[in-house]
Amino acid sequence: MLSWINVRKSFGTVHAVDGLSLEVAKGEIFGLLGPNGAGKTTSISMAIGLLAPDSGQILIGPAGAQLPPTDVRARAMIGVAPQALALYDELTGVENLKFFGSLYGLKGEVLTNRVDEALDLTGLTDRGGHRAGTYSGGMKRRLNLAAAILHRPSLLFMDEPTAGVDPQSRHAIVNIVERLKATGCTIVYCTHYMEEAQKMCSRIAIVDKGRVLALGTVDDLIKSSGGSSTVQLHHAGRQPQRITTDDPLAVLSAAIGHGDLSEATIQRPDLESVFLNLTGRTLRD
Amino acid sequence: MIIWSIAAKDLKLLFRDRSGCFFVFAFPVLFAIFFGMVFSGGSKEDRKIPVAVVDMDNSASSKAFVRDLLDAEEFKAEQVATLELGEQRVLSRKAAAVVVVPKDFGEKQKAIFGGKPPELDVGVDPSRQAETGMLMGVLQKYAFMGMTRTFQDPGMARSQLTNARTLAKLAGSNAKLDKFLGGMEDVLAQAEKDGIRTMPANTPMDEGLTGGKDGTATKAGTDEKTGQKKPAAAVGFTPMTISSREVRAKNTLTPNAFAVSFSQAVVWGFMGAAMGFGTSLVGERQRGTLARLRCAPLSVMQILLGKAAACGVTVLMVVGLLLAMAKFAFGVAFAEPVSLVMATMCGMVCFVGLMMLVAAASPSERSGGGLAWGVMMMFSFLGGAAVPLFVMPGWMQTLSNISPMKWLILAFEGGIWRGTAPVNMLLPCAILLGVGLASFFGGTVVFLRKRDG
Numbered sequence: 001m002l003s004w005i006n007v008r009k010s011f012g013t014v015h016a017v018d019g020l021s022l023e024v025a026k027g028e029i030f031g032l033l034g035p036n037g038a039g040k041t042t043s044i045s046m047a048i049g050l051l052a053p054d055s056g057q058i059l060i061g062p063a064g065a066q067l068p069p070t071d072v073r074a075r076a077m078i079g080v081a082p083q084a085l086a087l088y089d090e091l092t093g094v095e096n097l098k099f100f101g102s103l104y105g106l107k108g109e110v111l112t113n114r115v116d117e118a119l120d121l122t123g124l125t126d127r128g129g130h131r132a133g134t135y136s137g138g139m140k141r142r143l144n145l146a147a148a149i150l151h152r153p154s155l156l157f158m159d160e161p162t163a164g165v166d167p168q169s170r171h172a173i174v175n176i177v178e179r180l181k182a183t184g185c186t187i188v189y190c191t192h193y194m195e196e197a198q199k200m201c202s203r204i205a206i207v208d209k210g211r212v213l214a215l216g217t218v219d220d221l222i223k224s225s226g227g228s229s230t231v232q233l234h235h236a237g238r239q240p241q242r243i244t245t246d247d248p249l250a251v252l253s254a255a256i257g258h259g260d261l262s263e264a265t266i267q268r269p270d271l272e273s274v275f276l277n278l279t280g281r282t283l284r285d
Numbered sequence: 286m287i288i289w290s291i292a293a294k295d296l297k298l299l300f301r302d303r304s305g306c307f308f309v310f311a312f313p314v315l316f317a318i319f320f321g322m323v324f325s326g327g328s329k330e331d332r333k334i335p336v337a338v339v340d341m342d343n344s345a346s347s348k349a350f351v352r353d354l355l356d357a358e359e360f361k362a363e364q365v366a367t368l369e370l371g372e373q374r375v376l377s378r379k380a381a382a383v384v385v386v387p388k389d390f391g392e393k394q395k396a397i398f399g400g401k402p403p404e405l406d407v408g409v410d411p412s413r414q415a416e417t418g419m420l421m422g423v424l425q426k427y428a429f430m431g432m433t434r435t436f437q438d439p440g441m442a443r444s445q446l447t448n449a450r451t452l453a454k455l456a457g458s459n460a461k462l463d464k465f466l467g468g469m470e471d472v473l474a475q476a477e478k479d480g481i482r483t484m485p486a487n488t489p490m491d492e493g494l495t496g497g498k499d500g501t502a503t504k505a506g507t508d509e510k511t512g513q514k515k516p517a518a519a520v521g522f523t524p525m526t527i528s529s530r531e532v533r534a535k536n537t538l539t540p541n542a543f544a545v546s547f548s549q550a551v552v553w554g555f556m557g558a559a560m561g562f563g564t565s566l567v568g569e570r571q572r573g574t575l576a577r578l579r580c581a582p583l584s585v586m587q588i589l590l591g592k593a594a595a596c597g598v599t600v601l602m603v604v605g606l607l608l609a610m611a612k613f614a615f616g617v618a619f620a621e622p623v624s625l626v627m628a629t630m631c632g633m634v635c636f637v638g639l640m641m642l643v644a645a646a647s648p649s650e651r652s653g654g655g656l657a658w659g660v661m662m663m664f665s666f667l668g669g670a671a672v673p674l675f676v677m678p679g680w681m682q683t684l685s686n687i688s689p690m691k692w693l694i695l696a697f698e699g700g701i702w703r704g705t706a707p708v709n710m711l712l713p714c715a716i717l718l719g720v721g722l723a724s725f726f727g728g729t730v731v732f733l734r735k736r737d738g
Contacts, residue, residue: 048580076582086573103581147577 001026001155001186002047003066007056009042009210016042017053018210024188026062026154029181031201032190033271035281039210040190041083044157047188048080060155076104079153081145083160083190089133093124093143096132097150104151118146121179123172138169145176149185156180159190174200194271206275213278218271225277226269231255234263302648307655333361334416334423334675337371337380340364344391350431351386359423372408375532376703378695381416381675382409383532384424394431394525403525408532412545412698413675417529424527432524446470533620533702543615544702547607551632551697552670552690554603559636559643560657562596566644566732589729592644593637600633617701624710625700631717632693638721639689641728645735664688692716 002024009017017039024030032040045051047058049069059066060074067074087096097115106114119125122142127135132143145161158177162170177200180187191197197204198218206214206221214221229248233241233255245251248266255261276282300306340351355362363380365371371383385406393403405424409417446469453462569575569592578588608625611617619625643657665671667681668690674682685691692713699705699713 050576050579072582072584075580078580080577080580082573082576084573084576086577088572088574100577100581103578103583105582 001060001062002030002188003057003059004043004047005057005059007043007046007053007058009039009046009051009053015210017046020056020207020210020212022205022212022215024155024186026186027181027184028202029177029187029189029200031197031204032188032207033192033194033197033201033204033275034207035192035275038192038207040192040207041159042210043207044159044188044190048078048157049075076151077154079148079151079156081148081156081158081161083163085140085144087132087140087143087147090131092131093119093128093135093146096143097128097147100147101150106151114150114152118150121149121176122146136166136169138165138172141165141169142172142176145173149180152183153185155186155188157188157190160192161189162191162193162196170196194275198271204271206271206278208275208279214274221271221274222269225274226271227273227277229269230267232265232267233261235260236262307659333359334382334420335361335380336363336420337374337383338362338364339366339368339371339383339385341368341388342386342390346391346394346431347386350390350427353427353430354384354424357423357427359419372532375408375410376705378410380410381413382407382420382529401526405525405527407527407529409529411531411533411542411702412548413673415673416675421527421529428524428527533704543611544617545698547611547615547617548694548697548701549670551604551607552665552668552693554607555600555632555636555693556661556665556670558596558599558603559640560654560661562592562599562637562640562644564644564647564654564657565595566592566641567647585733586729589641589725589732593641593725596637596640597633600636601629604629604632611701619700620702620704621700621706623700623707624705625697627707627710627714628693628696628700631696631714631721634721635689635693635717635724636721638724638726638728642724642731643728645728645731664690667691669694689717689720 002022004020004022007017007020008015020039020043022030032043034040042051046053047060047069052070058069060069060071060077061067069075069078088099091099094115097118098111101111101114115128116125119128122145124139124142124146127139132140135143141161141164145158148156148158161173161177165173174196177187177189181200189197189201201218203215203217204221205212214225216224228244228246231243231245231248231251233243233252235241235258243251248268252264252266255264272282336354338351338354340347351364354360355364362384363374365374365383368383368385371380371385374380375383385408387404387406390403393401405428407420407424409420446466449462449466453459453466566575569578575588579585608619612619639660640657643660647656665688667685668674668688669677669685670690674685674691677685696705696710696713696717699710
């Protein structure tokens with residue numbers, strides 16, 4: 001559905017994207033995970049045609065009918081929920097959606113129905129008649145997403161869709177993404193929140209300094225680069241014991257056999273540890 | 286300390302915005318230099334009032350008077366053959382006024398102390414009223430010069446005085462005239478005795494004799510109190526009377542001062558609309574909505590034309606409102622509606638194009654606002670929308686040709702009150718269209734170049 005083929009993009013002496021090659025399959029939620037400045041937004045900006053790559057190629061569409069993102073037919077296929085809120089504060093939620101829908105050729109009853117659907121999906125039906133400028137940050141994020149899905153895109157780019165929103169809105173957005181996945185929409189989900197990526201994404205590319213450091217399912221990545229689990233054992237009257245192991249259940253079973261175990265915790269490797277192992281830094285550095 | 290921190294931050298933001306800095310610091314300096322150059326007046330040649338002179342009399346006196354006007358240091362005078370040609374010079378703004386020397390000029394000047402003095406007909410450009418007062422004063426000066434020339438010929442002067450004495454006796458007692466004529470006879474006798482052929486400069490010629498209280502001519506022999514016409518002799522002596530009228534197109538139905546002011550106001554309406562939209566594209570970019578527009582299945586040209594259409598419609602609404610007010614609230618009759626439509630449409634294209642160039646070139650909303658304001662102000666001052674062109678030095682009047690404002694004003698004046706025929710609108714309209722299309726094209730190129738910025 002989407003291919004980055006050896007794509008490079010520099011801004012002055014800064015190599016924002018350095019030989020990126022990725023394939024996103026139809027219907028999957030593909031996560032781009034990396035710290036701020038890793039090149040995620042630049043990669044997405046090139047994929048939606050806002051930036052031209054210095055070299056390499058980006059293609060959008062089903063196999064055999066792929067088009068560059070600058071092609072109008074390719075753009076009709078994609079939806080974008082940009083990181084920066086792209087809304088008109090002076091217009092109401094409904095007016096914003098009607099305008100953005102009209103850009104994709106929607107009109108009349110179809111447009112009205114799509115606007116209603118999008119407002120319902122994002123939980124903004126009650127506020128649709130209010131000016132976007134009066135919305136909370138979370139509501140604006142949801143309206144931003146609603147504007148991206150009005151025309152039912154087959155490929156949706158979501159760039160940090162939960163950045164700076166309250167837990168309620170974050171939960172709502174995650175639910176929306178899962179509902180969109182159920183419709184067969186392909187989603188490129190760009191985030192630096194590993195929990196979201198781990199929960200939603202079929203596959204994840206971990207990027208840093210414009211390069212792909214690792215690519216695969218969450219389990220694959222953890223197995224290959226997550227390192228060992230840590231088991232912490234608390235025995236009565238003794239200092240807590242930390243054991244690093246590839247088989248935490250065996251360690252726990254042995255500890256239970258000793259009979260004086262009062263408490264035990266198993267810390268399995270996650271994407272944070274994958275990133276730490278790959279770069280020596282944490283995602284939030 | 287906190288206050289200073291806030292102030293320091295704001296100053297830092299200002300200095301980081303180069304184009305913003307330009308409009309804060311450099312623009313006022315340029316503005317001062319501009320006005321300095323305007324009001325320094327330029328060369329002596331630049332300060333001359335352009336006039337067309339028509340000699341309907343072709344007598345020796347009229348020829349001498351016309352010669353005076355052509356040589357006058359205050360005028361850039363040009364003699365034309367007919368009244369129509371003279372009025373055409375005014376209508377085309379090549380002359381501020383047309384001075385018509387009437388058919389009986391020579392005859393009446395022979396008898397300046399009796400009957401009616403010669404009457405000059407001066408047709409002035411209504412948009413150059415500021416020059417009219419000066420023009421009248423200068424004409425009066427040359428009228429007195431003509432009389433001086435008459436009295437330099439002792440024989441003619443003696444004949445004039447004798448004639449005047451006779452007429453004065455017939456008219457009855459007039460102490461002022463008696464005193465004046467007595468003084469003239471004394472001067473003339475002394476000059477003949479001394480063999481001097483030049484009238485002394487301190488001759489009591491204007492002592493209580495001119496029509497107006499301030500020494501200026503009384504318009505067309507009209508009583509200031511009653512407004513009734515009366516003979517020139519009754520209002521006191523003047524070597525010639527001057528009547529002024531506004532030169533307008535023949536098809537102007539109702540001469541109206543608001544026609545001139547609304548022609549100027551329309552230009553400011555164009556500016557306001559264009560300046561408002563000059564920042565809108567930058568606002569879209571900063572708001573992030575431009576990115577969404579560009580991700581949609583639209584071409585760049587569709588986006589830009591959409592913005593241009595909004596600006597164009599606003600311009601049309603502003604112009605429509607102003608013209609409707611002019612017509613229905615102030616009774617302005619439009620001299621040439623077809624030309625007015627041409628001016629509106631071409632002006633719209635011009636300002637939409639300029640707006641697009643400004644918007645595409647502006648890196649931020651603040652600098653966009655400054656740039657739009659600066660460009661429009663520069664064009665308006667240079668084009669005569671704020672300061673009349675005739676007060677500018679000659680080289681600036683020439684430079685004003687680069688300002689679309691000048692052509693816009695010319696086009697609207699043509700449609701509203703000058704009655705410029707559509708065919709004569711082709712030059713200003715072509716310039717406005719050219720500027721608009723070139724600016725739109727330039728704006729599109731800049732916009733496309735900024736895509737990857």
